[in-house]
Amino acid sequence: MNLLTVSGSPHLHGDQSLKKIMWGVVIALVPAMMVSFWYFGLAAIIITLTAVVSCLIFEYLIQKFLLKQAPTITDGSAIITGILLAFNVPSSLPVWQMVIGALVAIGIAKMSYGGLGKNPFNPALVGRVFLLISFPVDMTSWPLPKPIWSMVDAITGPTPLGVLKEGIGKGDTISQLAAQLPSYQDMFIGGIGGSLGEISAAALLLGGLFMMYKKIITCHIPVSYLLTVFVFTAIMWQINPEHYINPLFHLLAGGLMLGAIFMATDMVTSPMTYRGMLLYGFGCGVLTVLIRLWGSYPEGVSFAILIMNAVVPLINKGFKPKRFGEVIK
Amino acid sequence: MNQVLIYAIIAISSIGALSALILFFVAQKFKVIEDPKIDEVADILPGANCGGCGYAGCRNFAEAIVKAGNLDNLNCPVGGNTVLKDIAPVLGIIATERSPQIAVVRCSGSYTNAPKKVEYDGASTCTFANNLFAGESGCPFGCLGLGDCVFSCKFDAIYIDEATGLPVVSNEKCVACGACVKACPRKIIEIRNKNKKDRRIFVSCINQEKGAPAKKNCEVACIGCGKCMKVCTFEAISIDKNLAYIDFEKCTLCRKCVDECPTNAIIELNFPPRKEKAKKEETVNTEL
Amino acid sequence: MKTFKIGGVHPEENKLTSDKAIEFLAISQKICIPVTQHLGTPSTLVVEKGESIKTGQLIAKGDAFICANVHSSVSGKISKIDTAIDTSGYKKTSVFIDVEGDIWEETIDRTNTINKDILLSKEEIIAKIKDMGIVGLGGATFPTHVKMMVPNGKKAEFLLINGVECEPYLTSDHRLMLEKGEEILVGISILKKALGVEKAIIGIENNKSDAITYLTKLALNFTGIEVHALKIKYPQGAEKQLIKALLNREVPSGKLPIEVGCVVSNIGTAFAVYEAIQKNKPLFERVVSITGKSLKNPSNFMVRIGTPVIELIEKAGGLPDDSGKVNSGGPMMGKALNSLDVPIVKGTSGILIMTRKESKRPEILNCIRCGKCITVCPMGLEPYLLAQLAENGNFETSEKEKIMDCMECGSCQFTCPSSRPLLDYVRLGKNKVGLIIRNRANN
Incomplete structure (x- = not known):
């Protein structure tokens, strides 16, 4: 005779599960991954595979031998970290550097805090920033995309944001630089220079819509992030259109879409209430624009998100949900 | 170049001197006058900050000792007699010897003695399970085996035996701080005298139900029959609410009650085997 | 469509028994009535071992303020007064009765005619509700007469009737609305009179459209009773959420519904009030849904209080082999039973049998702070x-x-x-x- 089970209510569980969420994100990343394979060819595949496999291996080894827990690599979170890390590097990055990046992302940014759910900073971004600081040359020479499957040495060139930063720095005006900048159509579809995952705004948006449809993320963070960037840059553009480029360019260029849709919305490192999410998105947006317009780096998304990650515990403390029966006097 | 070096040295040293001066005056102004004995006592205390003495930490306990001026009603369960003996001269008194104590789990409702009737599935905390239901065996007094005591122990002295589902206290590690006594929602754990060679006799049951319902859930429940009370020549055993209790101050470890108990609810620990008749193997696990 | 604003989930509804008419369950031979079946101070026994009692006779009296009477649900002899395991898994004092026949107290009107005239005054109604041992039948079992006594300085404006039944599986209120609609409306009129309110609103979730149509039609013959359809969302049946959904008023934290001029009662309670006031019948039976995906014959039964759960299960096709959990109440807020000998009490709205697969909780993982x-x-x-x-x-x-x-x-x-x-x-x-x-x- 089977024994009856006794437990506290509720006795039902919804259909949401950690695995479903994580694999949902992986699926949402597929379009952007396909675009990167298309434009950067075999090199992109090798970099992505290296990142994913080394993330999985490091997570397994650390859990098994250092933390002595049951390894949980099948939950998909390490795969996401791997893909996002690969998305944040140029396809010409040496493979050994990619492995180091994966070790930093998983070992330092995730596991040293206790594993999934306990890391204050987005692991992929920590890995990326570590690589950027350690190997600045390799991390900032982007091969220009060519839609063929070849291993022939690609020509490297700056990203649109890099062109802009350099040009403005030299004292050129926007209209002088216009010829060197890609068309908005190319920036939307993906035919521009840049890191693996950030080139195609369209593919990223598709993934984002999929995640919203699956209720993995809500629209609060991406919308407030993108809107803030748009409004801030629009104001600057109005003030001096020859010095500050128009807001649409800012939305499509660089890692903004990737950051706003996939990195800033990382559940573990983002606030938990809607109001908190809006503030967090706003903060990310302001910091990104500040770095892009006046900082020394052409791109500021990863720094902006990492800085806001650090503020998340405070936001969670300060922005409580509206309690039922609170307002009525 | 030399000049730069000299300026640097002068600047740094003058900043240092200035800071030292400021610090000195601040320290003078905000000095807290404290009984030096507190520091002395605190140094002697083990510094585990376990709270077993009833105070928040060792420092608070030291303050309490110095304030009281004696050691009556104050005990450091971790350091025991040695620590108290060291503290006594600081206070200018003579310490009285206390018998060492240990935590004792008063339940033998293992999986074999008290078979599961239902299965529990949920948060691993006795306090919640205690609010939810009577327990997997159905005994409303018995150990729930979810380990709140293990969680509360700062000395790693208690663990749940997987074979029986009951907590086991380590004779060596337990300092009788009483944290587990407070953590147990059913008050199963008691602090008792450790005795010589860790020999202990106690009623390993706190079930207050009448005989029949108690026995229904557990083979080794105390049914409150009172046989042990009658056989005890030292008046150490009392019966209250269908439950026998052995006063460890009066008990002389004669073991008569152990033989008398019809349900084997009374347990003897760490005794040598008897001469005439071989004692039945005990069901309770213990670290020997 | 109306609903409450913040939060809420939508579990699978699984209303397997919504078209199963209420059946009378044959009286059990082993009745065991717990002495305290409500929220509040325990009641005191007024019968002794060996005494012969009739159906509907008082067996425990509630003298304290928040306390309710308990009546015998069968006739026969009290075999013993002892402790028995109840839904909590702990043993509580209960009265065991050897059933002999089914002789009711003479005062109870056993006819089926619907008695619409409310003859009693406000105070008399409240006193009678107390005598008849009516408690909230939604599950909380708060004594109804206490709810009806509006504290000084507060004024009740609305009587809200909870016909939401937002718990998955359960259908006892749904069936009651369809089969005893008129009685329920009379019961609501009685409660309205007791409270002195002009308006009563019945809130029903939209998955019970037949009940909404039926009660809306019937309500035309009664003054001041409205039926409102509500969007399907759990936990709409909770008092505060129901008030928010129907009236858009928020009960302040830590306060009772009367703070915003509302008194909330439940469909089953309204029916019990009707029977108590118009038919002199104490609360000793109730509708219980017995349901579950693996159960052969899920049903709605009218059950005498004190019937062991196992008898309902037997009647509904026996306990399936793969049963992992038996719940008293719905799957979201119900209690898992320790034993199948537990008696049905006033608060038991359903018995849910879950398979082993359903009852096993998924593995606990790290919190990912998803919010x-x-x-x-x-x-x-x-x-x-x-x-x-x-x-x-x-x-x-x-x-x-x-x-x-x-x-x-x-x-x-x-x-x-x-x-x-x-x-x-x-x-x-x-x-x-x-x-x-x-x-x-x-x-």
Whole structure:
């Protein structure tokens, strides 16, 4: 005779599960991954595979031998970290550097805090920033995309944001630089220079819509992030259109879409209430624009998100949900 | 170049001197006058900050000792007699010897003695399970085996035996701080005298139900029959609410009650085997 | 369509028994009636062992303020007064009766004619509700007469009747509305008179459209009773959420519905009030849904209080082999039973049999701070934080974070992707914080 089970209510569980969420994100990343394979060819595949496999291996080894827990690599979170890390590097990055990046992302940014759910900073971004600081040359020479499957040495060139930063720095005006900048159509579809995952705004948006449809993320963070960037840059553009480029360019260029849709919305490192999410998105947006317009780096998304990650515990403390029966006097 | 070096040295040293001066005056102004004995006592205390003495930490306990001026009603369960003996001269008194104590789990409702009737599935905390239901065996007094005591122990002295589902206290590690006594929602754990060679006799049951319902859930429940009370020549055993209790101050470890108990609810620990008749193997696990 | 604003989930409805008419269950031979079946002070026994009693005779009296009478549900001889295991898994004092025939108290009107004229005055109605041992039949079992006594300085404007039945599986209120609609409306009129309110609103979730149509039609013959359809959302049946959904008023934290001029009662209670006032019938039987996916014959039964659960299961096709859990009440807020000999009590709205697969909780994983528990909490709390604080024993902060507002609806744990036992820990915290608050009040 089977024994009856006794437990506290509720006795039902919804259909949401950690695995479903994580694999949902992986699926949402597929379009952007396909675009990167298309434009950067075999090199992109090798970099992505290296990142994913080394993330999985490091997570397994650390859990098994250092933390002595049951390894949980099948939950998909390490795969996401791997893909996002690969998305944040140029396809010409040496493979050994990619492995180091994966070790930093998983070992330092995730596991040293206790594993999934306990890391204050987005692991992929920590890995990326570590690589950027350690190997600045390799991390900032982007091969220009060519839609063929070849291993022939690609020509490297700056990203649109890099062109802009350099040009403005030299004292050129926007209209002088216009010829060197890609068309908005190319920036939307993906035919521009840049890191693996950030080139195609369209593919990223598709993934984002999929995640919203699956209720993995809500629209609060991406919308407030993108809107803030748009409004801030629009104001600057109005003030001096020859010095500050128009807001649409800012939305499509660089890692903004990737950051706003996939990195800033990382559940573990983002606030938990809607109001908190809006503030967090706003903060990310302001910091990104500040770095892009006046900082020394052409791109500021990863720094902006990492800085806001650090503020998340405070936001969670300060922005409580509206309690039922609170307002009525 | 030399000049730069000299300026640097002068600047740094003058900043240092200035800071030292400021610090000195601040320290003078905000000095807290404290009984030096507190520091002395605190140094002697083990510094585990376990709270077993009833105070928040060792420092608070030291303050309490110095304030009281004696050691009556104050005990450091971790350091025991040695620590108290060291503290006594600081206070200018003579310490009285206390018998060492240990935590004792008063339940033998293992999986074999008290078979599961239902299965529990949920948060691993006795306090919640205690609010939810009577327990997997159905005994409303018995150990729930979810380990709140293990969680509360700062000395790693208690663990749940997987074979029986009951907590086991380590004779060596337990300092009788009483944290587990407070953590147990059913008050199963008691602090008792450790005795010589860790020999202990106690009623390993706190079930207050009448005989029949108690026995229904557990083979080794105390049914409150009172046989042990009658056989005890030292008046150490009392019966209250269908439950026998052995006063460890009066008990002389004669073991008569152990033989008398019809349900084997009374347990003897760490005794040598008897001469005439071989004692039945005990069901309770213990670290020997 | 109306509903409450914040939080809520939508579990699979699984109303397997919604078209099964209410059947009378044959009287059991082993009746065991717990002496206290309500929320509040325990009742005191007024019968002794060996006494012969009739159906409907008083066996325990509630003298304290929040206390209810208990009546015998069968006739026969009291074989013993002893402790028996109840839904809580603990043993409580109960009356065991050897059933002999079914002889009812003469005062009870056993005809089926619907008696619409309300002859009693306000005070008489409340006194009679108390005599007949009526408690809230939605599950909380709060004595109804206490609810009807509006405290000084407060005024009741609305009587809200809860026909939401937001718990999955359960259909006892739904069937009652369809089969005893007119009686329920008379019962509501009686409650209205007792409260002195002009308007009563029945809230029904939209998955019971037949009941909505039927009651709307019937309500035309009664003054001041409206039927409102509500969007399907759990936990709409909770008092505060129902008031928010129907009237858009928010009951302040820690206060009762009367604070916003409302009294909430339940369909089953309205029917019991009708029977008590118009038919002199004490509360000794109720509708119980017995349901479950693996059960052969899920049904709605009219059951005498004190019938062991196992008899209902036998009648509904026997306990399936793969049963893992038997619940008293719905799957979201019900209690898992320790034993199948537990008697049906006033608060038992259903018996749910779950398969082993359904009853096994998923593996507990790390919290990924997704915030879904905050999104679904109908009280606007942070379940992850409350659970964490309770786990770490930080009860002062728990209290500040309004842990006592939690009504244990279980939406958080239902939604949690990491399937963490959030509510288990919140309950633990509530228990401790409750003790702290009581100690403070006593000192």
